[in-house]
Amino acid sequence: MKHLPEVDHDSGSPDDEEGSEAPQPSTSGLRKSESLDSISLGSEKPEEKRFKRGVVYISFIPQGMTPTILRDRLTRFAPVGRMYMQRVEEKGEKKRKKKKESTWVQPDNYSEGWVEFLKKRHAKQVAALLNNQPMGGKKKDRFHDHLWNLKYLSRFKWIHLVERLSFEKAVMRQKMQNEISQAKRVANFFKETVEREERQRKRLKKSNSGASENTSSAGGPSPYVFAQRETVEEKKAKKPQVNQDRENFLKSLFS
Structure with a gap:
């Protein structure tokens, strides 16, 4: 190397000499990297401008x-x-004709x-x-x-529109779920009300039937009286009385 005799050995150590020699290849390497970076950046900038929508x-x-x-x-x-x-x-329109x-x-x-x-x-x-x-x-x-x-x-940007549409869809889905749950609650309430009334009606009917049985067993008057036909014995007992009345009537006529 031509520049070695010109170096002053008393002013530094070998480490300093190696440090002084190191920048030469590094500068060339930096220049190469800078040239590559400039090429890559130059190719990317038009793409960014071209795809800026x-x-x-x-x-x-x-x-x-x-x-x-x-x-x-x-x-x-x-x-x-x-x-x-x-x-x-x-709503209410037929799209197919x-x-x-x-x-x-x-x-x-x-x-x-x-x-x-x-x-x-x-x-x-x-x-x-x-x-x-x-x-x-x-x-x-x-x-x-x-x-x-x-x-x-x-x-x-387009991503803002996508986020807005997805948010609106989520809101609509949540609203629909709330309406469905509300309808289920109303249906369950109506069902429970009907079942409760049915149980009360059966309980009241059972209590009324038990009260009527208690009154009949106690010997109280029956609330209903039904007309019954006369028996054969009752009819025979009435016949002699009818004949006696007829005889008395005839006697009174011819006397």
């Missing part, structure tokens, strides 16, 4: 608009990722929706461009005169 809230969805139609209309302006539309459950020989399914109606754009700036631009603007299309299109109601949700 934005969510737009739709407060009104026309009747009959399906997720496919909504996706097709919004894809004309910017690429769209995930979508969620809140379905309206209408027979038309000729085939079965026609009535499309669901939606009240609101959330759309995730692949780029955040596209979401902002679409919300600013289409809000309160007619949906357009052909004049005969059923959605031609409807207006867009869009709002960009700042600092809102």
Whole structure:
């Protein structure tokens, strides 16, 4: 090594010399690692920017608009990722109607929706461009005169929507369980009331029958008197009296 004769051996120990020689390979190693880090970081930054997405809230969805139609209309302006539309459950309506020989399914109606754009700036631009603007299309299109109601949700991510929907589902499940338990309590209370009244009625009937038996055994007057037919002996005892009365009547006539 050419620089060894120039080193002053009196000013330091061998450990110091090794320490002075060590930074040379380490600096080269650091430069290599820095170059690799810069390459890796440079490749990651565009991915973060590319996958930074934005969510737009739709407060009104026309009747009959399906997720496919909504996706097709919004894809004309910017690429769209995930979508969620809140379905309206209408009671008392038959969704299936027979038309000729085939079965026609009535499309669901939606009240609101959330759309995730692949780029955040596209979401902002679409919300600013289409809000309160007619949906357009052909004049005969059923959605031609409807207006867009869009709002960009700042600092809102798709995970927030998932958490909100799961929370609402849990609340609905808990509410349903409470209603079922309340209905069971009412049914059990009604059943217990009927059984208690039935037991009281049987107990009262039994007590009344026991009281009547006690009065009859004590020799008291019977509450009911039934008419009975005369016996044969009673009829024979009455016949001589009838004949005697007849004879007395005849004697009184001819005397």
